[in-house]
Amino acid sequence: MRRIAPAAAFSFLLPVGAWLLITISATSLFGQAPAVDPITEPVAPAAAPTFDKGDHAWMLISAALVLMMTAPGLALFYGGLVRKKNVLGVMMQCFFLMGLMTLVWATYGYSLSFGGGNKWIGTDEYLFMRNVQPALVDGVVTYPIEAVPGLFAMPRLTHMLFQGMFFIITPALICGAFAERMKFSTLVVFSLLWGTLVYCPLCHAVWDGGLLAYDFVTFEKSPHAVAGALDFAGGTVVHISSGISALICCIMIGKRLGFGHEPMPPHNLTYTTIGAAMLWVGWFGFNAGSALGATGQAAGAFAATHFAAAAGALAWPGLEWLLRGKPTVLGCCSGAVAGLVCITPAAGFVQPMSAIFMGLAAGAVCYYACTTIKNKFKYDDSLDAFGVHGVGGTLGALLTGVFATREVVGSPGPLGLIEGGTLLKDQAIATGISIAYAAVVTFVLLKILDVTMGLRVSQQAEVQGLDYSQHGEEGYIFL
Amino acid sequence: MRRIAPAAAFSFLLPVGAWLLITISATSLFGQAPAVDPITEPVAPAAAPTFDKGDHAWMLISAALVLMMTAPGLALFYGGLVRKKNVLGVMMQCFFLMGLMTLVWATYGYSLSFGGGNKWIGTDEYLFMRNVQPALVDGVVTYPIEAVPGLFAMPRLTHMLFQGMFFIITPALICGAFAERMKFSTLVVFSLLWGTLVYCPLCHAVWDGGLLAYDFVTFEKSPHAVAGALDFAGGTVVHISSGISALICCIMIGKRLGFGHEPMPPHNLTYTTIGAAMLWVGWFGFNAGSALGATGQAAGAFAATHFAAAAGALAWPGLEWLLRGKPTVLGCCSGAVAGLVCITPAAGFVQPMSAIFMGLAAGAVCYYACTTIKNKFKYDDSLDAFGVHGVGGTLGALLTGVFATREVVGSPGPLGLIEGGTLLKDQAIATGISIAYAAVVTFVLLKILDVTMGLRVSQQAEVQGLDYSQHGEEGYIFL
Amino acid sequence: MRRIAPAAAFSFLLPVGAWLLITISATSLFGQAPAVDPITEPVAPAAAPTFDKGDHAWMLISAALVLMMTAPGLALFYGGLVRKKNVLGVMMQCFFLMGLMTLVWATYGYSLSFGGGNKWIGTDEYLFMRNVQPALVDGVVTYPIEAVPGLFAMPRLTHMLFQGMFFIITPALICGAFAERMKFSTLVVFSLLWGTLVYCPLCHAVWDGGLLAYDFVTFEKSPHAVAGALDFAGGTVVHISSGISALICCIMIGKRLGFGHEPMPPHNLTYTTIGAAMLWVGWFGFNAGSALGATGQAAGAFAATHFAAAAGALAWPGLEWLLRGKPTVLGCCSGAVAGLVCITPAAGFVQPMSAIFMGLAAGAVCYYACTTIKNKFKYDDSLDAFGVHGVGGTLGALLTGVFATREVVGSPGPLGLIEGGTLLKDQAIATGISIAYAAVVTFVLLKILDVTMGLRVSQQAEVQGLDYSQHGEEGYIFL
Amino acid sequence: MKKIEAIIRHFRLEDVKNALTEVGIQGMTITEVRGFGRQKGHTELYRGTEYTVDFVPKVKLELVVPEESLRKVLDVILRTAQTGQIGDGKIFVSTLDEVLRIRTGENGPDAI
Amino acid sequence: MKKIEAIIRHFRLEDVKNALTEVGIQGMTITEVRGFGRQKGHTELYRGTEYTVDFVPKVKLELVVPEESLRKVLDVILRTAQTGQIGDGKIFVSTLDEVLRIRTGENGPDAI
Amino acid sequence: MKKIEAIIRHFRLEDVKNALTEVGIQGMTITEVRGFGRQKGHTELYRGTEYTVDFVPKVKLELVVPEESLRKVLDVILRTAQTGQIGDGKIFVSTLDEVLRIRTGENGPDAI
Ligand SMILES: Nc1ncnc2c1ncn2[C@@H]1O[C@H](COP(=O)(O)OP(=O)(O)O)[C@@H](O)[C@H]1O
Ligand SMILES: Nc1ncnc2c1ncn2[C@@H]1O[C@H](COP(=O)(O)OP(=O)(O)O)[C@@H](O)[C@H]1O
Numbered sequence A, B, C: 001m002r003r004i005a006p007a008a009a010f011s012f013l014l015p016v017g018a019w020l021l022i023t024i025s026a027t028s029l030f031g032q033a034p035a036v037d038p039i040t041e042p043v044a045p046a047a048a049p050t051f052d053k054g055d056h057a058w059m060l061i062s063a064a065l066v067l068m069m070t071a072p073g074l075a076l077f078y079g080g081l082v083r084k085k086n087v088l089g090v091m092m093q094c095f096f097l098m099g100l101m102t103l104v105w106a107t108y109g110y111s112l113s114f115g116g117g118n119k120w121i122g123t124d125e126y127l128f129m130r131n132v133q134p135a136l137v138d139g140v141v142t143y144p145i146e147a148v149p150g151l152f153a154m155p156r157l158t159h160m161l162f163q164g165m166f167f168i169i170t171p172a173l174i175c176g177a178f179a180e181r182m183k184f185s186t187l188v189v190f191s192l193l194w195g196t197l198v199y200c201p202l203c204h205a206v207w208d209g210g211l212l213a214y215d216f217v218t219f220e221k222s223p224h225a226v227a228g229a230l231d232f233a234g235g236t237v238v239h240i241s242s243g244i245s246a247l248i249c250c251i252m253i254g255k256r257l258g259f260g261h262e263p264m265p266p267h268n269l270t271y272t273t274i275g276a277a278m279l280w281v282g283w284f285g286f287n288a289g290s291a292l293g294a295t296g297q298a299a300g301a302f303a304a305t306h307f308a309a310a311a312g313a314l315a316w317p318g319l320e321w322l323l324r325g326k327p328t329v330l331g332c333c334s335g336a337v338a339g340l341v342c343i344t345p346a347a348g349f350v351q352p353m354s355a356i357f358m359g360l361a362a363g364a365v366c367y368y369a370c371t372t373i374k375n376k377f378k379y380d381d382s383l384d385a386f387g388v389h390g391v392g393g394t395l396g397a398l399l400t401g402v403f404a405t406r407e408v409v410g411s412p413g414p415l416g417l418i419e420g421g422t423l424l425k426d427q428a429i430a431t432g433i434s435i436a437y438a439a440v441v442t443f444v445l446l447k448i449l450d451v452t453m454g455l456r457v458s459q460q461a462e463v464q465g466l467d468y469s470q471h472g473e474e475g476y477i478f479l
Numbered sequence D, E, F: 001m002k003k004i005e006a007i008i009r010h011f012r013l014e015d016v017k018n019a020l021t022e023v024g025i026q027g028m029t030i031t032e033v034r035g036f037g038r039q040k041g042h043t044e045l046y047r048g049t050e051y052t053v054d055f056v057p058k059v060k061l062e063l064v065v066p067e068e069s070l071r072k073v074l075d076v077i078l079r080t081a082q083t084g085q086i087g088d089g090k091i092f093v094s095t096l097d098e099v100l101r102i103r104t105g106e107n108g109p110d111a112i
């Protein structure tokens, strides 16, 4: 075996070090339970914490579906869009993040996100799977239950798993922005830090009674919150956060060599199509799974998801057909994904026919963002992570404020604009806060990483392609 | 942006127009509830319309599985079989139909199919998701339930979704017949009209108490029906209808340029293999999902499906091995699909060992149809949509009449031939009617489209390939 | 049609003959119920054999997921690793085995494995789906239930299906060892015999109260057993058995032509990545499905599986990064699979944090096995079936003896080494017996097949590639 | 010994090959190439980014013939490869110093 | 009539093509090739097995020009294909006996 | 300067390359080609439709050598590419007018 390359070892040890550091500081930081401002975690009464197995079956399979979204789904969708020499690079990013983010989630991510605590961040409650994993209680194996009585109940392990799959796909989405030029070691450290500093706080803010939480008992914003954002399955937490960060990323890392000059067509649109189809299927787990049980709401979210995807898959290529003469496969796939992104925050709160409208709007607006806007401002968002997720997510968050209806939510008063509610204002505030937060933290992170590790591979490595330069492999050897 | 190409705009507006027209006429037609001959929709007693969450979990995932069959499943299976220059063309057809058929289903398709009504067609009951989507009842969000007491119960939304996935895949199957030469705009209009005029009436006839319905309470044909067809998961509705229409299509559109002269081998059999495997997996949702719950019958349908696929996957390549010297991968995949098609109408009505026999028969008969018969009559059924779905579906419908048994159905008297029943006659009549109906309507539709829009792309476009000529893209750019 | 090639017909009839012979002998052998040493099959009390539909939904989808592991999962994972000229060969092996092993399982495999009986082998109880398929009981369709009261209950059909999927993937795993040179006809006969003579007895020994069974009521080894192996989802039955047999296979069949001289890089690592991701997703069905219900234990097994895969996906490329300078995509995928293999026997018995440790260990140890050990002993385990499944499976079985804990199992006394239990000894014995048994039977089988049918294709056929020489097809025709 | 290189359209290959074998040609070699010429390529549009494909796929046929067959072969190719549309391609003829058959080591016309 | 064969780097192709069209070249044909030379290949490692890639991907440009344009074209290629790094490639020049345009049957300089 | 074009079998490439480097050859270029010749193709059968593959995959080796090395190189190729079975391929030799190295602009034998 050869000698250990010091630079390589260094770039390997960096992420490991970062992770250890954070884990340890998180542990020590929260060594004592936070005294101020505790939010009582909604738990089922001690008496009979139990769960319905039909709900549970649906949550287990939903978790599997959401993992499938990252790979094969996103790996194929993104992999097909890059040039051949970078296909493994982009697939590796997806696959490696499945490993990395999972360990982060297991050690401290879930605890920071869903561990209760103040309005900013979670606690050490679930560090290292404490209070999540089974334990003997009076000699009986007992699985801690995550429940809100009347709303849902499941083993906390399952809740952790389901939510953990979101933690994987979110940074993976960002990879679309700096595809074909990002240094792999830097990507690893960036994802780790971004997950910790952007995702966990935002997730806690929206879904764990934090700064942007909505209360489903009083049907108003949570006591701690500055705005109650209705975010069913991650419009804010997943798509806005990743989409905005993607924009910052692609601006700060700069354009690909030869951008605007050399042709950079997708090397394998069959992969992209297959990936888009898998995203569509997996999104049922993402959205209908976010009902947290096999409920009527799950059926509603499933329908909204399906309809929005369908509408998007018609709107985008329809516009191309009208304006350019031909409907493209890439347009059809992109439209479906745009529709899916847009319906994400709304899926469990709107009627199916509204979902069709949202899908049409998403297809049209994202089409505009990915063609006209991008060309105008000339940033190189390689795979349109911002154009689809940032724009589509923002649109979805706002349209949730328009279409959310008490017929679906069950709130006593009106919600969305169409029924005369005022939700839209809250949605706008929450969206603004999320955008600002994600943008600022991403910016700072990248600045630091730029001076310490460097964001980009060398020119030569970029010309060679990431497959060989970062991983020493080739995607296809067809001889 | 360039000027709008008038021809393109026209071909885009046609499908949109057609859809609007149909929607509007459907709405007005059924503006008044049909006074004559109403079939009372079987509903759960008003008291406690509720559903089991285990059943519901299974139905949700089944719906996802059936969508997965169209894409990635069928998109890969068909995509691999065409020449490289048409791979996107065929994938686009599958993907675009996921969008198109879903919106048709959402607006009026489900209502025409499952909205009760006379023996010919449904009603306006569920137009635009009316009576399907949730509503506030006494301030409580209530999901309408689709149920037959003692048989099944689920949110009607879920029923609509599950059935909607069948509405997508059926026209997608036809695409195999005219692959590599059909005009995309015409395909869109054709699918829309075919779905409306062939699928919806047939579906209503078989599964909504119409002309060919079987009654599971009296275990005889429905009061309105001329024949009670036992069709568990769509042998008649999906496979016979699409397979026969496929034959009409490929005859009327004519052979591919160079057919019988130029070689047209499958460009990527690895895709076809992967697609076939996905179809196999997805078919569990299709067939076992058609039990409409996580019941014992679902297990039985699952087993029958699995066994028939396995038997088909041995029979076809086994014959090749015997007669040609080598078992082929394509034969193995085709055999599996043939087995799956054949068991579809029977899955919930036959014993697993009968399914093995049906799979073997399907493998052998479809092998014969795709090799000897096709070569003899020299129609260019490019991807054997008729040879597999038409022939396999018909075989399956008839064999259901042979193997269906009261041991599985629970009927008081004997059913299939093997236990001395007379079901076979009814199956034969229903098959005949379906074949005639699908053939005639498809023929008329194509005649009209031929003179108005044209069925085929230009010679030059066909030589170039559909990928570029219809969509302006290339499948693989491997430089 | 041409004349029937006699050699081909012969090689086709051999497997058919073998199967018939075994089926008949199995039928006659067990014609009478075995009088000696019957193990009473644990059945639910006659009163109300029923099952929870949530559990059932989870088992149905798990069965589908496990099938998905063989194809597309393994077909892509292995298919990408061979040279282009052998890609269909390897995919065909996976796909054909889906057909073959299913029919074996349906006719006698399930009965031999799970039919009760003595400690060596099952009975004829379930031959040809007898007592598995539904039957009329007092005029009511009744599905036999497979149940252990307090542990699980489901239709026996579902149990048969779920377990049958394992019967498919196990011989498919072995194909990695002799890839690119095995004769297809011999492979078919080998798999049939291996399934019968190695898998069924081992499966019976571990999971049906046989030689290596563990008793979950007394929490000790079963009365008949020489060692009670805790094997949650098939560390012994699936991975050790296939991995060890793989080693024997690749030694006995010899190296590929040009091995160590000609380059034989993976022809399509994108397939391998996609396949690995599908294996990861499918493994949730494999492991969490092995809880036999949508229980808390299923959630625990799901978490352990996910964490081990994640840890493996970091450990292997991490080592490469450290020692070779670059983390590879193939390393990342291999590590994930190694982690999954290793956690298989332990998934339902260990805490999630232990799973992380097991995944890290598996990544490191299998990395060492596939690089250093293989290079040292110079056997040509083409796709590392032994290096990953044999080594990872053995490691997993032993580490189960270290980490299994009563906190998860619910045993009265300590189990794994970490809590002071003695399980490790039993695990070691069981592992040793399994290794010896699989190795000896595989050796004898291959010796016989070598002299009767020949193991390898001709030199010319090997140079041409299996795609053409065995199946008369080409994988990609990209002109 | 003359070497003929002909750049032709893909879909004419089958006919050209058949016509050549009919006049007694026993060997040839083809290569996938891409050509730039009067026949313009096309523009593809991927999410608003134009991508101009200047090079269109062609097949290059190489065949070596003895001097005396040259005209006959050129004729056959000209006739069978022609569609009359821009982009039919070119034929280049050059002289070889030597031709060897690897299997036998034969040299000259016998080697073809 | 001269035939120029230039083995160049992929990512110079666009520039070379543009420069050539600027000096009036109307046709050329390219082929994907792999080259072995001073520019060393690289080693890939698949699960501990080394795989040496000696041949690196290159593009072969073929273009036929009348004698008088030869120097100009060579100049253009030399200038635009150069990066100065090992592996820039070679140019080979040879003489053709004949050039035909398939579409019209034209012969000689007119056929280019 | 002579240009050697050799059509050989794929699986001989590694040996040919090694033998050539041993006799001092420092550069060569290879192309994937498909050949038609005495070695017959094969028939594939896709669902009852026959598909005849007349062209079998081969590798074309191009290398330019100074006149004085020609015989040596031809010998090496003949020896290492031979299997004795039909289909071993051909070697074509022609004369070049000029050879240039793009990196340096060198001309003639120095450029190889
Ligand atoms: N000067 C040239 N050198 C090499 N190849 C050429 C040249 N001119 C044309 N070709 C090849 O011939 C093909 C056809 O040429 P084109 O100009 O498009 O049409 P035509 O031959 O009908 O005039 C081109 O695609 C290219 O491959
Ligand atoms: N003698 C030769 N014959 C044919 N092609 C050659 C020869 N020498 C070099 N080449 C081609 O030229 C390319 C560049 O050559 P190389 O020696 O790497 O660099 P440089 O041209 O800068 O000296 C090679 O990859 C190969 O394709």
Ligand SMILES: Nc1ncnc2c1ncn2[C@@H]1O[C@H](COP(=O)(O)OP(=O)(O)O)[C@@H](O)[C@H]1O
Pocket: D026, D027, D028, D029, D030, D062, D063, D064, D065, D101, D102, D103, D112, F007, F034, F035, F036, F037, F038, F039, F040, F056, F058, F085, F086, F087, F088, F089, F090
């Ligand atoms: N006249 C020819 N012109 C160009 N290439 C030829 C010619 N004859 C043969 N070849 C090439 O040589 C290869 C081997 O020729 P073939 O006739 O099969 O065997 P052999 O060289 O052993 O006689 C063919 O596949 C083809 O690529």
